[in-house]
Amino acid sequence: MSSLLKVAHEDKPYSEEHLDFTGLQPSFRVDLRRFSEQEYNKFVTMNTVSDWSSLSWKDVGRPYEVKANSKDRDQYEQEFGKSMSVHTSWQYFNRAFHEWFVKDVPTEQQEKKDAFKKSLVSFNPKAIKAALGDVARIQLWNYAHRIEDGVWDPRGKRALFEGLDVKKPRILFLGAAEGYEAMQLAAMYPGAEVVMVDYDEYCKTTRFQEFPETYPFLGHNPNTGQTSVYYKDDFNIEYVVDDIRNLDYGKEFDIVLSVGLLEHFPDEYKPEVVDWHRKFLKTDGYAIFTTPRNQFKSRMYYRIMADVMNHTYRELMTVEQMGLYIYENGFDIVQSGFIKVHNGVVAKAR
Incomplete structure (x- = not known):
């Protein structure tokens, strides 16, 4: 495999010769493995x-609300005497989250371990606790994003997205952030035209x-x-910075996608969020939703990584809970499932 890596182009280091290869880069995992049936x-x-x-809701129960706020959110609300707005909380989250995606994780792991050892010499309980927390967070991020590849999870996402009856689709990604899932689609x-939308400029210019x-x-x-290998610059992408509610597109998209959007809204707003997908969808188009799974390790992740993740209202759901919200608000479920840390639903408007 090392010889193959040497002959690949520097800007596009992997090709079809590397199918089924996986390996760790400093900030992410490369995963070109294909699924066998097993x-x-x-x-x-x-x-x-x-x-x-x-x-019914009696059957599935209610989602789990994550209540461990980030320090930034608590400090903001204490200083201004009001709740952090949805827009502001999204801005805070994007900046905090992106800082972790660009880390050289092995280097940072060693630095945090060294800092913890130094803190022990100080005999300062607060310093020791803070340093230990830094070690725990970088170790958890390494496992969640690099080792398990649970954040992007390319094999799982491909399984959730496969089998759609589309050719050269127009894809609209609502709340796109860095746009990973639209690029996977x-x-x-191939031949897709992708429109990514986010109302935080930072998502376009940085994430x-x-x-x-x-x-x-x-x-x-x-x-x-x-099977073929693609890169970011192979895709036809337009990135729009705007509030979803201001978009003037018609029903012109074959796929309308959101990732981690529905769970940020309390129940009274969920019908509107679901309707955002219907608003721009062709008659026979597909709406795709994903949310974080309600499972023990996800609850622990959001607790330990609270300062990075928890600036906004957030729920963890089962796929049944997620699907029921979507079904009750006018969609038929085409396929649904869960992967490592996410639920996924593909639906068509009734």
Whole structure:
């Protein structure tokens, strides 16, 4: 494999010769592994509900609300004497979260360990506790994002997104952040035209702009019918900075996508959030939703990483809870499932 890496282009270091390769970079995992049928069943659980019309909230229970706020949010609300607005909290979150994506994790791990050892000499309990917390967070990020690859989870996302009846689709990504999932869809459905929308300028100028050019996406080559490797600059992407509610698009998109959007809104606002997807969708188009899973390790993650993650209202859901919100608000569920740390639902408007 090392010889293959040497002959690859520097800006695009992986090609079809590297299929089924996985390896760690300083800030992320490269994963070009394809699922075998056995592995698919191991990593992906699909279509646990046979009849969504028969499901009730009594059956599925309510989502878990994450209540451990970040220090920045608590300090902001104490200083200004009011709740942090949704827009402001999203801005704080984007900046805090992006700082972790660009870390040289192995270097940072060693630095945090060295700082912890020095804190022990001080015999200052507060300093020791803070240094130990830094070690725990970088170790957890390393496991969640690099080792397990749970944040991007390319194999899982491809499993959730496969099988759509589209060719050269127009894709609208609502609340796009760095745009990862739309790029994965564009690799799977070549010739796609992608419009990413976020109302935080930082998402366009920093989170998307600094997404690694060398990150490979596994997709489909329509000319050969074979698996192919794509990169960020292979995709046709327009990035729009605006509030979703201000968009003047019609029903012109084959796929309307949101990732980690629905769980940031209390129940009284969820019908409006679901309707944002319907508003821009072609008659036979697909709405795709994902949310973080309600499971023990996710609860622990959001507690330990509270200062990074918890600037906004946030829920953790089961796929059944997520799907029921979507079904009750006018969509039929085409496919649904859960992967490492996310739920996914593909739906069509009734």
